[in-house]
Amino acid sequence: MNSPQKHAHMGRITQATRVATSGMEPRRARIIIVLLAICTALQMSSYGMIFPLFARKIGDFGDGVEVLATSVMAYSLAGVIAAPLMGSLADRFGRRPFILGSFAVFTAAFTGYYLAATSWVFIIVRGLAGALTAGLGPATMGLVADIAPEDERARWIGVIGGGTSAGFIVGPVVGGFLYDKWGYGPPFLASIGMALLTLLIAFFAIPETHTKEKRRRETLTQKRAARLTPETGTAVSFIASLPHPLLAFGTLLFINLSMIFAWFFIDPQLPFYAFDELGWSTAQLGAAISFYGWATLIGSLTLSQSSDRLGRKPILVIGLILHSAQYVGLMLTNVYWVIIAAFIVAGLGEALVNPALSAAYLEITPKEHRARAMGIKGAIGSLGSLLAPALVVIVVGTISPQTVFLISAALILATALLVFIALRLPGRTAAARDLTWEVSQERILAAQTALHNVALSAVTARKLRSAT
Numbered sequence: 001m002n003s004p005q006k007h008a009h010m011g012r013i014t015q016a017t018r019v020a021t022s023g024m025e026p027r028r029a030r031i032i033i034v035l036l037a038i039c040t041a042l043q044m045s046s047y048g049m050i051f052p053l054f055a056r057k058i059g060d061f062g063d064g065v066e067v068l069a070t071s072v073m074a075y076s077l078a079g080v081i082a083a084p085l086m087g088s089l090a091d092r093f094g095r096r097p098f099i100l101g102s103f104a105v106f107t108a109a110f111t112g113y114y115l116a117a118t119s120w121v122f123i124i125v126r127g128l129a130g131a132l133t134a135g136l137g138p139a140t141m142g143l144v145a146d147i148a149p150e151d152e153r154a155r156w157i158g159v160i161g162g163g164t165s166a167g168f169i170v171g172p173v174v175g176g177f178l179y180d181k182w183g184y185g186p187p188f189l190a191s192i193g194m195a196l197l198t199l200l201i202a203f204f205a206i207p208e209t210h211t212k213e214k215r216r217r218e219t220l221t222q223k224r225a226a227r228l229t230p231e232t233g234t235a236v237s238f239i240a241s242l243p244h245p246l247l248a249f250g251t252l253l254f255i256n257l258s259m260i261f262a263w264f265f266i267d268p269q270l271p272f273y274a275f276d277e278l279g280w281s282t283a284q285l286g287a288a289i290s291f292y293g294w295a296t297l298i299g300s301l302t303l304s305q306s307s308d309r310l311g312r313k314p315i316l317v318i319g320l321i322l323h324s325a326q327y328v329g330l331m332l333t334n335v336y337w338v339i340i341a342a343f344i345v346a347g348l349g350e351a352l353v354n355p356a357l358s359a360a361y362l363e364i365t366p367k368e369h370r371a372r373a374m375g376i377k378g379a380i381g382s383l384g385s386l387l388a389p390a391l392v393v394i395v396v397g398t399i400s401p402q403t404v405f406l407i408s409a410a411l412i413l414a415t416a417l418l419v420f421i422a423l424r425l426p427g428r429t430a431a432a433r434d435l436t437w438e439v440s441q442e443r444i445l446a447a448q449t450a451l452h453n454v455a456l457s458a459v460t461a462r463k464l465r466s467a468t
Contacts, residue, residue, distance in 0.1 A: 087375015
């Protein structure tokens with residue numbers, strides 16, 4: 001704003017030359033998101049160290065694909081139930097408690113995996129972990145939405161995704177190497193230590209971005225809307241809180257469902273297929289996952305802003321087509337380096353899809369319900385990771401691994417076709433508007449009152465000037 005000017009008849013007037021907006025300073029926002037990405041990278045590294053060992057541990061208990069699939073189902077069922085609730089609670093109480101709580105639960109869960117003496121104990125621990133960490137995704141995406149500029153959301157979501165991918169670069173290779181040399185102890189202990197380090201860094205580095213003041217304002221906005229439309233019931237209010245248009249929301253949910261389903265359909269089969277039929281070592285499986293992580297990391301850092309520039313829909317279609325490469329590669333060949341190349345292409349596809357998908361969710365969601373929407377997204381993803389291993393348990397032994405890979409590939413390609421035909425997203429400006437405020441009768445009344453006061457002040461000033 002420029003310097004104030006004095007007018008004898010109007011008092012002190014300041015001319016506005018720009019609009020000042022509230023919010024976090026951009027540099028600090030970037031630092032917080034980068035720190036959260038580092039925490040995500042450490043957490044995923046700790047998980048990646050032990051992920052390839054789950055099949056080994058269950059095999060040592062004398063069990064196989066069915067039990068590994070059951071443990072995935074336990075984790076996913078708990079997530080389906082807990083994720084929407086956790087998302088709503090993150091909108092109500094803030095992001096930080098759920099981020100810190102999830103990192104603490106991961107530390108405890110990794111300890112439980114290491115100490116589990118039977119398959120049933122392993123399954124129970126995994127189920128508890130699924131329920132108690134379901135708030136991490138909604139809270140993380142809610143944090144990014146709180147502080148990232150709207151036209152850079154996909155970029156910063158990509159940074160968080162890059163942190164996830166970075167974890168799968170280091171973790172599986174190191175974990176597989178340590179297991180092949182010294183057994184379970186070193187990789188599990190290293191994993192637990194890194195998980196604890198992640199919790200400590202997050203505790204000191206990640207602030208609350210959905211502050212009490214913001215939550216209070218959003219609560220008042222919702223109460224005002226409820227007073228102005230008293231005829232709306234609870235069901236209508238819930239529907240109004242969902243992302244709109246609902247067809248676009250449903251299409252985005254299906255993308256999430258299909259990607260998760262496709263991966264978890266091959267997840268219980270892949271390690272046993274790699275160890276028993278392809279003859280891979282644990283380190284080789286870890287390296288394959290690491291190459292996928294490298295591709296996703298590089299893609300997240302270099303391609304995540306593509307949908308900010310080119311639009312969400314075309315990037316989603318291209319990303320899904322590329323993502324299908326891993327399933328096609330596993331289906332068509334048993335040559336290690338060809339499969340690795342397919343994993344790299346698929347990782348680049350995921351780097352395109354995930355930022356565009358999350359940004360599309362956030363753009364069509366009322367800001368006071370963002371974490372809830374991401375919780376619904378997480379629940380649908382958990383539903384996919386529940387249904388897929390359940391189907392594996394039913395069909396294991398009756399279809400070949402190649403057929404499993406074919407089903408996943410066909411699902412991803414069919415989803416790309418659905419997005420191309422059916423997805424209709426509103427323009428960014430329309431999606432960002434607060435429709436409740438736009439139709440508010442209180443806003444109309446406030447504007448009328450303000451104009452009336454301005455006119456009254458001008459008339460009074462003229463009378464005073466005439467009198468003098």
